[in-house]
Amino acid sequence: MEILILVTGGTFDKEYNELTGELFFKDSHVSEMLKLGRNLVKTTVHTLMMKDSLNMTDADRRLISTFCAESKQEHIIITHGTDTMADTARYLSKEIPGKTIIITGAMVPYKFGSSDGFFNLGSAMAFVQTLPKGVYIAMNGKYFHAANVRKNKENGVFEEL
């Protein structure tokens, strides 16, 4: 089994610009995290885009969907901003019936030293190997079916509908 990790941006990969004091995207940290986690599952990391998920358009979702459909791998992890993660999950669940896709992200950037992203990546790596075909969100140690999840904006937590 080979895993494709598709990077699309989100808090996961944000960095701090020390001249402006703002957060921005540079490179993805996913490969560094896999190395730190001593991951030995065969994995290919591909950066498709680096976007704040609030700025993600329908065209972006089509691009993600097409990439997932055309990839040779049947087990895919997508890193994604949390704000519209549930929208992308629902979109993909209609378009990609025959693969196991786990969408994950973080509330705190990995580079800020206290990130939940590292824990989430570990659980996404396990869920993608064990869950049946379908599209899921993996956050906070839990997994949710694409059709049955939303982000609670008040406390930043994913929950069933």
Add this chain to the structure above:
Amino acid sequence: MEILILVTGGTFDKEYNELTGELFFKDSHVSEMLKLGRNLVKTTVHTLMMKDSLNMTDADRRLISTFCAESKQEHIIITHGTDTMADTARYLSKEIPGKTIIITGAMVPYKFGSSDGFFNLGSAMAFVQTLPKGVYIAMNGKYFHAANVRKNKENGVFEEL
């Protein structure tokens, strides 16, 4: 579903004694790690012992087994030193038929800032929710059946027999 995390020691929880320069056990960091990972799966953490797994005796394994058998939870994660992790896995697989038990650990202490333990804990949390009844080792993003795993002492990596 409620998860029991049973702490038994291992590199996972070692700390640095700044007066002697040696590694030692104080308290487990598992609860702190779950908080950092924003874990929301219902979880009980219990410290059963704090042992280097090279020092783990048959009596220790009986104690772990008895605790697993008598616990009300059917989904159990055990944190454990890597050196004899495969021995404990085999022992438990004979004694505890009806539960999903995931044994995990780390090559580097969590407190040393570059630990694989945080990633492993994330994957163990996912495997324990999704794998069928049985005893498994979860390391390096992978899982192994208790009957079919050993630690390769030369490179520190778990592999199938």
Add this chain to the structure above:
Amino acid sequence: MEILILVTGGTFDKEYNELTGELFFKDSHVSEMLKLGRNLVKTTVHTLMMKDSLNMTDADRRLISTFCAESKQEHIIITHGTDTMADTARYLSKEIPGKTIIITGAMVPYKFGSSDGFFNLGSAMAFVQTLPKGVYIAMNGKYFHAANVRKNKENGVFEEL
């Protein structure tokens, strides 16, 4: 010799709000940093304000000046945002003739795990014990006299006029 550390805010103490994705002030991390550094110099930490230095007003500078003048300590470290740090240094150098005052800060928040603030705090602690009376800025391992320093906004570095 007792050192007063006067906290006024700045990047040094900023944290990440995981619900809004913005940076904000909560509590100062200076005491935690002194503990991590195993500091044994007798030190009192006082949080006077928590401000982005771009928002610092003349009234704020008067408040800082009055507090320094009235404090019993003759050796004072001030943590301060870098953008107007040179302005505050010049203001204090006119108002407070008889004390050694070291103003320091950071380009990256301490909580982001890659902060220059910890290094700067160590050097400020040394400079405040060894420099003659006067007001100085300590950044990047260097010290500058209040009358002869500016922040180069293009590269984020302090330099002599």
Add this chain to the structure above:
Amino acid sequence: MEILILVTGGTFDKEYNELTGELFFKDSHVSEMLKLGRNLVKTTVHTLMMKDSLNMTDADRRLISTFCAESKQEHIIITHGTDTMADTARYLSKEIPGKTIIITGAMVPYKFGSSDGFFNLGSAMAFVQTLPKGVYIAMNGKYFHAANVRKNKENGVFEEL
């Protein structure tokens, strides 16, 4: 002013061997720390040896002394294990009269994420620029004259004789 940083080993630079569980020396982290601290003082780092200071011999101290005497720089920081740091300080204070030498170290390895070494390096960088000629130990934010310092082995703290 150019600073020479002479690396001799000590806890400062120890790393964790994940196969044996023991601490060992690989490369010095001083250059990485200077970069992290955004140090801009002109500095040359030279690794002379990588030794646990309990294993440091008279021949090693002669080597350090010769290197300090023959270096073109008049301001020198030495990183050194804490156990025999006071011995080396006394030795150098007799041999090297005309330079400012600051010996510093750490109780916890830099790589273990909670190191006092980064704070000490910041203070050493300041002390070396401001103290008069002589040999000093800089630890815990303080500085001590070579003739008047010892390590209290019970609490790991440097103190005056």
